[in-house]
Amino acid sequence: MLAFQLALRNLLGAGLRTWLNVIVLSFAFIIIIWLKGLLEGWDRQAKNDMINWEIGTGQFWHVSYDPFDPFTLSDSHGTIPDVLTDSVNSGSLVPVLISQGTIYPNGRMQSVLIKGISPEQEVLALPSSKLKSDGVDIPAIIGKSMAESTQLKEGEYVTVRWRDKNGTFDATEIRIAAIFETNVPTVDVGQVWLSIDKVREMMLLPGEATLLITNGEGWQSTDTDEWVFKDQETLLSDIENIIKAKSFVGIIIWAILLMMAMLAVFDTQVLSIFRRQKEIGTYVALGMTRGQVVKLFTIEGAMHSVLAALVAAVYGIPLLALQAIRGISIPVESKDFGIAMAAKLYPVYSLALISGTIIIVLLVTTIVSYWPSRKIARLNPTEALRGRIQ
Amino acid sequence: MKKIMTLFLIGFGTLQAQLPDGKQILDRIDQNLSSENRVFSSSMIIHGRRATSTVRSKTWTAGQNKSFTEYLFPVREQGTKMLKLEEQLWIYSPSADRIIQIAGHMLRQSVMGSDLSYEDLMEDNKLTDQYNAKITGSEIVDGHNCWVIELTAFVPEIAYQEQKLWVDQERNIPLREEMYAKSGTLLKKTELSDIQRINGRWYPKKIVFKDMLKEGTGTEFIIEEIEFNIPIPEYIFSKASLKK
Numbered sequence: 001m002l003a004f005q006l007a008l009r010n011l012l013g014a015g016l017r018t019w020l021n022v023i024v025l026s027f028a029f030i031i032i033i034w035l036k037g038l039l040e041g042w043d044r045q046a047k048n049d050m051i052n053w054e055i056g057t058g059q060f061w062h063v064s065y066d067p068f069d070p071f072t073l074s075d076s077h078g079t080i081p082d083v084l085t086d087s088v089n090s091g092s093l094v095p096v097l098i099s100q101g102t103i104y105p106n107g108r109m110q111s112v113l114i115k116g117i118s119p120e121q122e123v124l125a126l127p128s129s130k131l132k133s134d135g136v137d138i139p140a141i142i143g144k145s146m147a148e149s150t151q152l153k154e155g156e157y158v159t160v161r162w163r164d165k166n167g168t169f170d171a172t173e174i175r176i177a178a179i180f181e182t183n184v185p186t187v188d189v190g191q192v193w194l195s196i197d198k199v200r201e202m203m204l205l206p207g208e209a210t211l212l213i214t215n216g217e218g219w220q221s222t223d224t225d226e227w228v229f230k231d232q233e234t235l236l237s238d239i240e241n242i243i244k245a246k247s248f249v250g251i252i253i254w255a256i257l258l259m260m261a262m263l264a265v266f267d268t269q270v271l272s273i274f275r276r277q278k279e280i281g282t283y284v285a286l287g288m289t290r291g292q293v294v295k296l297f298t299i300e301g302a303m304h305s306v307l308a309a310l311v312a313a314v315y316g317i318p319l320l321a322l323q324a325i326r327g328i329s330i331p332v333e334s335k336d337f338g339i340a341m342a343a344k345l346y347p348v349y350s351l352a353l354i355s356g357t358i359i360i361v362l363l364v365t366t367i368v369s370y371w372p373s374r375k376i377a378r379l380n381p382t383e384a385l386r387g388r389i390q
Numbered sequence: 391m392k393k394i395m396t397l398f399l400i401g402f403g404t405l406q407a408q409l410p411d412g413k414q415i416l417d418r419i420d421q422n423l424s425s426e427n428r429v430f431s432s433s434m435i436i437h438g439r440r441a442t443s444t445v446r447s448k449t450w451t452a453g454q455n456k457s458f459t460e461y462l463f464p465v466r467e468q469g470t471k472m473l474k475l476e477e478q479l480w481i482y483s484p485s486a487d488r489i490i491q492i493a494g495h496m497l498r499q500s501v502m503g504s505d506l507s508y509e510d511l512m513e514d515n516k517l518t519d520q521y522n523a524k525i526t527g528s529e530i531v532d533g534h535n536c537w538v539i540e541l542t543a544f545v546p547e548i549a550y551q552e553q554k555l556w557v558d559q560e561r562n563i564p565l566r567e568e569m570y571a572k573s574g575t576l577l578k579k580t581e582l583s584d585i586q587r588i589n590g591r592w593y594p595k596k597i598v599f600k601d602m603l604k605e606g607t608g609t610e611f612i613i614e615e616i617e618f619n620i621p622i623p624e625y626i627f628s629k630a631s632l633k634k
Binding site: 102109171 | 412500547548575601603604
């Protein structure tokens with residue numbers, strides 16, 4: 001306890017030098033927590049959005065389906081196996097049929113993916129109920145990004161051209177029944193959603209699908225080779241990898257900041273031991289062992305991080321809380337990345353993140369403080385008392 | 391009254407007798423346009439929304455399944471080669487010095503932003519093998535008397551279910567073509583002109599393709615030189631020739 005009291009008194013006594021170190025270290029605290037919180041918030045938001053808008057709890061893919069190879073689309077469809085038909089009828093499996101096509105908004109030609117989904121489905125957040133047709137026209141829904149790039153508005157008609165399973169061209173007009181707003185570009189950019197029955201009719205593929213979106217847990221691959229089950233973890237792995245890559249950049253920034261703060265602490269420690277040799281000699285003369293003196297100086301150095309945590313809390317808590325509530329606006333261009341990212345990100349600061357950061361910084365500061373303090377163990381106390389530099 | 395009816399029936403019968411058989415006309419068109427093989431140099435003038443660009447190439451085609459094209463202009467496309475064998479397509483890009491195989495569906499994509507697909511450029515299918523023809527009348531196109539013929543596909547795997555042709559009655563070559571979707575929507579229009587006599591057959595040296603759903607003036611396809619039924623070495627249609 002004496003060591004802690006002495007260390008605190010010495011630290012406060014050092015005045016500006018201590019506070020400079022503490023402030024630099026507090027910046028490191030705040031930035032580490034902010035960066036990690038931001039990535040955690042993005043991770044949570046992206047995964048939730050993808051589950052709600054695109055992947056459900058998992059998907060059955062037709063064996064030929066490869067979302068990264070549009071040229072395989074015309075072969076990636078098949079009849080829904082008997083074992084899954086009941087689940088489709090009960091609504092716990094939502095079939096989607098995907099095909100390539102072209103739309104002609106305002107006389108311009110644009111390639112699109114034509115996706116068919118049941119208007120009755122309730123697994124995805126898509127406003128598919130708008131796809132119910134009254135028989136007069138063919139309703140379609142598109143995302144906001146798609147609407148912006150094609151300049152299509154609700155209620156407008158646009159010509160769509162496609163080739164059926166035989167490769168024969170066909171064309172018709174569709175009505176934009178609704179424009180939805182989503183953070184998931186993979187259900188928005190370059191896509192037109194129609195009723196699955198209509199798409200099956202257009203493609204001459206009755207009863208077929210490209211993928212089946214699952215609702216609820218406990219799904220697994222069927223015995224047929226034609227359909228492969230992809231669980232949520234697999235389907236979210238892309239976004240997870242992107243966030244991991246971003247986390248790595250965050251770690252580098254974090255390491256640089258921490259290193260700068262540690263350099264300051266290290267420098268202070270070296271200078272203290274050099275300038276306070278008489279004091280060290282006095283401690284030993286008064287009966288302290290060398291180990292106790294080393295401990296005192298180590299605690300003194302490590303207490304920088306305790307003070308930094310307190311200072312960071314004073315200005316950091318309101319600042320970080322404000323961002324968590326109001327969110328951080330992301331530039332419009334980020335929508336073009338092709339990954340799920342909301343216009344505003346809300347950082348999430350978990351208890352584990354805050355306590356973990358404090359423990360890491362405290363540990364590193366303690367090690368950095370101990371390193372130069374080892375020299376004390378080699379000091380000759382009489383020489384130290386005389387103030388002779390050793 | 392009987393006389394009038396008799397005269398009407400005779401007149402109608404004479405008109406029917408004057409109309410040739412649609413299949414015969416398609417056969418004559420095929421004789422003009424189709425060949426065992428052909429080698430041609432062409433220019434494709436693509437009229438975009440903002441600019442016009444020209445692509446020059448040389449193509450070797452044998453039957454319906456073998457085709458090889460080398461791009462000569464513009465400079466950034468120079469040396470690019472494409473080989474089509476059956477449903478497979480390979481592209482060689484000199485800048486990357488790599489041969490890339492592309493799925494058969496690529497054949498349906500537009501060539502360099504034009505109104506033509508690779509299929510349009512690289513295939514030479516006979517009309518008689520794909521369509522039934524019905525003559526619906528006659529019209530004058532560019533000063534030439536033409537039969538108006540409606541084609542309906544009898545094979546399932548075909549790009550256009552229906553076509554309408556205006557066929558020059560003297561030269562047996564279409565001067566205008568319209569391609570329709572199954573729904574009856576007009577998708578594409580072609581105008582064939584500069585008809586010349588080449589190796590005993592009539593052949594159009596200029597074709598204007600127009601995607602009717604798209605704005606713009608279409609794509610001009612100009613045949614600069616063409617030879618029919620000449621010996622083409624087999625190595626031309628091999629992957630090795632892509633890198634040569």
